[in-house]
Amino acid sequence: MAPRTANGPDNLPADLTNFVGRRSEVRAVRQHLSDSRLVTLTGVGGVGKTRLALRVAHDLRRVFPGGVRLVELASLKDPDLLPHTLMDSLGIREHAADASAVLDDYLRPRHMLLVLDNCEHLLEATADLADRLLRVAPKLRILATSRQALMIAGEHVYPVPTLPVPDTDVRLTPGVATQFAAVNLFAARAAAVVPGFEITPDNEQAVIQLCQRLDGIPLAIELAAVRLRVLSVEELAGRLDRRFELLSEGRRNLPERHQTLQALIDWSHELCTPTEQDLWAHASVFAGGFGLDALEAVCGDDVLAGGSLLDTVAGLTDKSILIRGEHGGHVRFRMLETLREYGQAQLRESGSEADVRRRHRDWYCRLIEKAAAEWFGPGQEAWAALLRVEHPNLRAALEFCLARPDERRFALRMAGLPWFLWAALGCMTEGRLWLDRALAMDRDPSLDRIWALGTAADIAIFQGDEAAATGLIDAAHDLAGRLDDPRGLAYATHMRGLRELGSDPSAAIPVLVEALERYACTDVPADYPNSVRPALAMAYLLSGELESAAEVVGEACQQCNQAGERWLLSYAMWARGILRLLQGELDQSEADLCEALQFKRFTPDSLGLAFILDALGWTAAARGDSERAAMLLGASDQVWQTVGVPLFGAKHLLARREHFQGVARQAMGDPAFDTAFARGGRLAVEDILTFALRERRVSSVEARRADDLLTPREREVAELVAQGMSSRNVAAKLVVSPRTVDVHVEHIFAKLGLNARAQIATWVAQQNATESPGRL
Numbered sequence: 001m002a003p004r005t006a007n008g009p010d011n012l013p014a015d016l017t018n019f020v021g022r023r024s025e026v027r028a029v030r031q032h033l034s035d036s037r038l039v040t041l042t043g044v045g046g047v048g049k050t051r052l053a054l055r056v057a058h059d060l061r062r063v064f065p066g067g068v069r070l071v072e073l074a075s076l077k078d079p080d081l082l083p084h085t086l087m088d089s090l091g092i093r094e095h096a097a098d099a100s101a102v103l104d105d106y107l108r109p110r111h112m113l114l115v116l117d118n119c120e121h122l123l124e125a126t127a128d129l130a131d132r133l134l135r136v137a138p139k140l141r142i143l144a145t146s147r148q149a150l151m152i153a154g155e156h157v158y159p160v161p162t163l164p165v166p167d168t169d170v171r172l173t174p175g176v177a178t179q180f181a182a183v184n185l186f187a188a189r190a191a192a193v194v195p196g197f198e199i200t201p202d203n204e205q206a207v208i209q210l211c212q213r214l215d216g217i218p219l220a221i222e223l224a225a226v227r228l229r230v231l232s233v234e235e236l237a238g239r240l241d242r243r244f245e246l247l248s249e250g251r252r253n254l255p256e257r258h259q260t261l262q263a264l265i266d267w268s269h270e271l272c273t274p275t276e277q278d279l280w281a282h283a284s285v286f287a288g289g290f291g292l293d294a295l296e297a298v299c300g301d302d303v304l305a306g307g308s309l310l311d312t313v314a315g316l317t318d319k320s321i322l323i324r325g326e327h328g329g330h331v332r333f334r335m336l337e338t339l340r341e342y343g344q345a346q347l348r349e350s351g352s353e354a355d356v357r358r359r360h361r362d363w364y365c366r367l368i369e370k371a372a373a374e375w376f377g378p379g380q381e382a383w384a385a386l387l388r389v390e391h392p393n394l395r396a397a398l399e400f401c402l403a404r405p406d407e408r409r410f411a412l413r414m415a416g417l418p419w420f421l422w423a424a425l426g427c428m429t430e431g432r433l434w435l436d437r438a439l440a441m442d443r444d445p446s447l448d449r450i451w452a453l454g455t456a457a458d459i460a461i462f463q464g465d466e467a468a469a470t471g472l473i474d475a476a477h478d479l480a481g482r483l484d485d486p487r488g489l490a491y492a493t494h495m496r497g498l499r500e501l502g503s504d505p506s507a508a509i510p511v512l513v514e515a516l517e518r519y520a521c522t523d524v525p526a527d528y529p530n531s532v533r534p535a536l537a538m539a540y541l542l543s544g545e546l547e548s549a550a551e552v553v554g555e556a557c558q559q560c561n562q563a564g565e566r567w568l569l570s571y572a573m574w575a576r577g578i579l580r581l582l583q584g585e586l587d588q589s590e591a592d593l594c595e596a597l598q599f600k601r602f603t604p605d606s607l608g609l610a611f612i613l614d615a616l617g618w619t620a621a622a623r624g625d626s627e628r629a630a631m632l633l634g635a636s637d638q639v640w641q642t643v644g645v646p647l648f649g650a651k652h653l654l655a656r657r658e659h660f661q662g663v664a665r666q667a668m669g670d671p672a673f674d675t676a677f678a679r680g681g682r683l684a685v686e687d688i689l690t691f692a693l694r695e696r697r698v699s700s701v702e703a704r705r706a707d708d709l710l711t712p713r714e715r716e717v718a719e720l721v722a723q724g725m726s727s728r729n730v731a732a733k734l735v736v737s738p739r740t741v742d743v744h745v746e747h748i749f750a751k752l753g754l755n756a757r758a759q760i761a762t763w764v765a766q767q768n769a770t771e772s773p774g775r776l
Contacts, residue, residue: 010057010061010067010068010069010070011069011070011089011091012054012057012058012061012068012070012115013054013070019051019055020163020181020184020185020188021163021164021181021182021184021185022048022052022055022163022181024727024742024745024757025052025160025161026052026055026056026059027757028158029041029052029053029056029143029158030056030059030060032156032158033056033060033113033141033143035156036154036155036156037134037140037141037142037154038130038134038141038142038144038150038152038154038155038156039141039142039143039144039155039156039157039158040119040143040144040145040146040149040150040155040156040157040158041053041143041144041145041146041158041159041160042145042146042147042148042149042157042158042159042160042320043147043159043160043161043320044147044162044217044268044320044321044336044339045147045219045264045265045267045268045320046217046218046219046220046264047160047161047162047217047218047219047320048160048163048218048219049145049146049160050117050118050145051218052160053115053117053143053145054070054115056143057070057113057115057143060113063113064111064112064113064141065111065112066110066111066112066139067110067112067113068112068113068115069089069090069091069112069113069114069115070089070115070117071085071086071089071114071115071116071117072089072117072118073085073116073117073118073119073121073122073126074117074118074121076122077121079122079124079125080125082122082125082126082129083099083100083103083129084099086103086114086129087099087102087103087106090103090106092106100132103133104132104133104136104137107133107136107137107140108136108137108138109137109139110137110139110140111139111140112139112140112141113140113141113142113143114133114140114141114142114143115142115143115144115145116130116142116143116144116145117144117145118145118146119144119145119146119150120146120147120148120271120319121271123146123148123150126144126146126150127150127151127152130142130144130150130152131152131153134154147268147271147319147320148318148319148320149318159320161738161742162182162215162216162217162218162336163180163181163182163185163211163216163217163218163221164180164181164182164216164742164743164746165180165182165183165208165211165212165215165216166180166183166208166211166212166743167740167743177199177204177207177208178199179746179747179749180211180743180746181216181746182211182214182216182218182221183199183207183208183211185218185221185222186207186210186211186221186224186225187199187207189221189222189225189226190225190228190233192225193225193226193228193229194228194229197228203232203233203234206233206234206236206237207233207237209237210224210233210236210237213237213337214338215336215337215338217336217338219264220338224236265338265339265342268319268320268321268339269342269346271319272315272316272319272321273312273315275308275312276312276315276316276319276321277346278350279299279309279312279313279316280316280321280339280343280346281343281344281346281347281350282298282299282301282343282347282352282356283295283299283316283322283333283335283343284335284339284340284341284342284343284344284346284347285298285344285347285353285356285357285360285396286298286334286335286340286360286393286396287340287392287393287395287396288334288389288390288391288392288393289325289327289332289333289334289389289392290332290333290334290393291330291331291332291333292310292313292331292333294363294393295309295313295333296309297359297362297363298356298359298360298363299356299359313333317333321335321339322334322335323335323336327385327389328382328385328386332389357400358400358407360393360396360397360400361397361400361401361407361410364390364393364394364397364414365397365410365413365414367390368394368413368414368417368418368421369417371383371386371387371418371421372417372418372525373525375418375420375525375527375567376525376526376527376530376563376565376568377563377564377565378563378564378565380564380565380566380567381566381602381603384424384567384602384603385602387418387421387424387425388425388603388604391425391427394414397410397414398411398414398415398434398438401414401438402434402437402438402441405441408438408441408442409442409444409446409448411434411437411438411441411442412438412439412442412446412448412449412451412452413448413451413452415431415434415435415438415452415455416435416438416448416449416451416452416453416454416455416456417448417451417455419451419454419455419458419528420527420531420567422455422459423459423462423605423607423608424567424603424604424605425603425604426603426604426605426606426607426642428459428462428463428606428607428643428644429463431455431459432456432459432460432463435452435455435456435459436456438452439452439453439456445479445482445483446483447483447485447487447488449479450476450479450480450483450485450488450491450492451488451491453472453473453475453476453479453492454472454473454476454488454491454492454494454495456468456472457469457472457473457476457492457495457499458495458498460472461495461498461499461502461648462607462643462644462648463643463644463645463648464502464644464645464648464649465644466499466502466503466649469495469499470499472495473492473495473496473499476488476491476492476495477489477492477493477496480492486518486521486522487522487523487524489518490515490518490519490521490522490524490528491524491528493511493514493515493518494512494515494519494528494531494532496511496515497511497512497514497515497532497535497536497539498512498535501535501538501539501542501650502648502649502650502651503650503651505538505539505540505541505542505543505652506539506543508535508536508539509536509539509540509543512532512535512536512539513536515529515532516529516532516533516536519532526559526563527565527568530556530559530560530565530568530572531568531571533552533553533555533556533559533572534553534556534568534571534572534574534575536552537549537550537552537553537556537572537575537576537579538575538578538653540552541575541578541579541582542652542653546579546582546583549575549579550576550579553572553575553576553579554576556568556569556572556575557569557572557573557576560572566599566602567599567603567605567608569596569599570596570597570599570600570605570608570612571596571608571611573592573593573595573596573599574592574593574596574608574611574612574615576592577589577590577592577593577596577612577615577616577619578615578618580592581615581618581619581622586619586622586623589615589619590616590619590620590623593612593615593616593619594616594692594693594694596608596612597609597612597613597616597689597692597693598693600612600689601689604685606639606642606643607643609636609639609685609688610636610639610640610643610646611647612692613632613633613635613636613639613688613692614632614633614636614646614647614657616632616692617629617630617632617633617636617657617660617661617664618656618657618660620632620664621660621661621663621664622660622663624667626663626664626665626667626668626673627668627672627676629660629661629663629664630664630665630668630672630673630676630677630680631676631677631679631680631683631691632680632691632692633657633660633661633664633677633680634676634677634678634679634680634681635680635681635683635688635691635692636680637677637680637681638680638681638682638683639685639688684711686711686712686713687711687712687713690712695712710747710748710752713734713744714744714747714748716734717730717734717741717744717745717748718748718760718763718764719764720733720734721745721748721757721760721761721764722760722761722763722764727741727742727745745757745760748760
């Protein structure tokens with residue numbers, strides 16, 4: 001007797017809540033299903049694999065005349081019952097003893113889609129069944145969800161990303177946060193819990209912070225929204241350090257493993273081998289991400305020895321615990337913060353947390369020492385990129401050192417030795433914080449303390465904190481004298497010269513010359529004397545000794561060029577640009593300053609950026625280009641606010657700024673100058689660079705409508721998307737993360753009123769057809 005089947009082409013459940021975001025993911029999965037007969041959606045628990053699969057299945061019901069059937073496997077424990085579960089989902093009510101034969105006969109003629117949901121705990125059995133069915137049923141297609149791939153021939157694996165959230169370092173226009181799917185999801189679910197809830201200027205930042213801390217995981221966001229019954233958004237965001245306790249109540253109609261965040265991650269943990277569980281816990285000491293070399297050094301102990309480490313990493317990657325990426329030609333891994341916090345709890349329970357954190361600290365202390373030794377050279381750009389990506393780990397190592405009395409000396413060394421680090425990473429205020437804390441906690445005389453005092457003084461000088469700088473310099477000089485440390489004495493003298501430059505350039509000259517002489521008698525890296533030279537050149541400039549300034553700045557440029565160094569070269573070019581300005585060579589001045597500015601693209605050096613923008617503004621005013629001068633000065637003013645006092649309070653430099661600003665203001669009139677100044681102050685950093693470097697002519701009309709147009713970076717992304725490139729390919733070409741590309745695409749959709757990448761391609765084609773040939 002032929003088996004009887006249930007009526008209806010599908011058994012897909014109806015949506016109980018609205019489907020938020022995932023436009024590009026739905027399109028991508030549909031495309032993969034048209035190309036491959038087996039597509040597996042992988043990803044961490046709660047990321048939305050099932051919801052995405054069901055949405056795609058709903059959309060494709062008309063494509064499959066044989067039907068679309070959902071097979072739910074989460075509650076199935078016995079792999080031998082898998083064929084029977086499939087038959088139940090297909091509605092086969094009667095069958096012979098050979099279930100496999102019945103399935104084969106039923107599926108062979110049908111053009112249908114099976115959705116196999118939650119395969120990870122029955123991976124081998126599901127893979128075997130899927131492989132056999134695809135071979136016997138040529139019109140069958142399978143869409144599977146699993147925390148790891150089935151690993152059979154013909155499978156296309158699609159990792160489901162978390163929902164886009166605003167980047168922590170991107171400044172958003174108020175009111176646009178809901179363009180990000182994570183924020184939009186929270187708003188929708190919060191409104192269901194608290195009728196009338198909406199995102200306002202008062203709670204927007206708290207919502208953004210909450211979505212960031214929850215990694216954009218849809219289930220975590222939905223669990224958090226439930227808590228709005230008893231907490232405000234601000235209170236909820238503030239309690240996320242206890243997220244597993246906080247998100248312990250869900251909805252009763254969810255699967256048990258999805259009702260709390262703890263249960264969700266427990267499910268993933270149970271799927272891991274004991275060795276994978278150990279590595280998960282050990283690797284949780286890393287913040288932001290890590291490379292294999294760091295993982296081997298920190299976690300390659302007796303438990304995770306030798307050759308098993310790579311296999312264990314592969315296993316955790318397959319199970320979506322580790323997320324693989326690439327940076328600078330090297331593979332890096334990261335964990336979602338929710339999984340990392342879970343691993344940290346496991347590490348604490350193991351009793352080995354202190355040892356693992358100490359190995360982590362040792363690795364990053366050695367990294368800092370190597371970076372300091374090699375900074376002045378051709379590898380500087382690579383070092384800058386690596387230190388940026390390792391910044392979270394440096395923070396974690398410093399936090400560990402400062403939490404333990406016996407480790408505080410390491411904090412002094414890690415924060416003080418790489419004097420260039422805090423400026424090159426664009427986080428001088430943070431560097432000052434670490435140094436102040438370390439100096440307060442470890443007051444014992446040491447060479448590391450001298451260097452920390454000197455580096456703290458360097459930051460204080462450029463923040464315009466003269467009183468603090470003076471105290472730090474005097475302390476460094478006194479301690480270097482007591483310990484008879486010639487390197488420390490040279491460093492303290494250097495800082496004393498910088499401080500004098502701010503108030504009396506003529507008095508700074510002999511002090512900076514002395515610093516150069518002292519450095520020449522020590523074995524410090526070449527970046528120390530070469531960081532003196534731009535300051536000495538500026539002291540000569542401001543004292544009217546232009547020939548001496550030209551000699552010193554020429555030597556600085558020569559030293560940097562010979563070494564293949566770029567960061568200090570930008571400061572030397574800045575000084576040379578001002579020298580050319582004072583000599584009336586305006587074209588060459590702008591050329592030097594623009595060359596200096598180009599270097600700021602490889603390092604987020606806000607201090608150097610502000611110096612150069614200021615000088616470019618002066619040059620523009622001198623050339624009579626008053627609107628450009630006003631916009632550049634407005635842009636520099638915005639950057640100075642992130643650093644400290646404009647031009648570090650140096651009265652002679654401030655006098656130059658006031659002079660050229662006055663020239664531009666007088667030429668334009670107050671209203672026009674203030675308007676242009678304000679426009680410059682609203683530009684994002686990438687737009688500032690594009691405008692300042694004249695890479696694209698920004699007319700007055702375009703500048704006034706900056707909020708309504710695509711930024712140059714967004715236009716670049718649009719052009720590449722129009723060429724059919726995926727977010728991953730665009731990211732590789734622009735050397736950014738795929739998530740950053742997705743953020744840009746969301747901005748493009750919002751600004752242009754589009755909702756599909758094909759529409760971006762059409763828009764780009766129209767723009768290219770209508771733009772005048774002369775436009776850049």
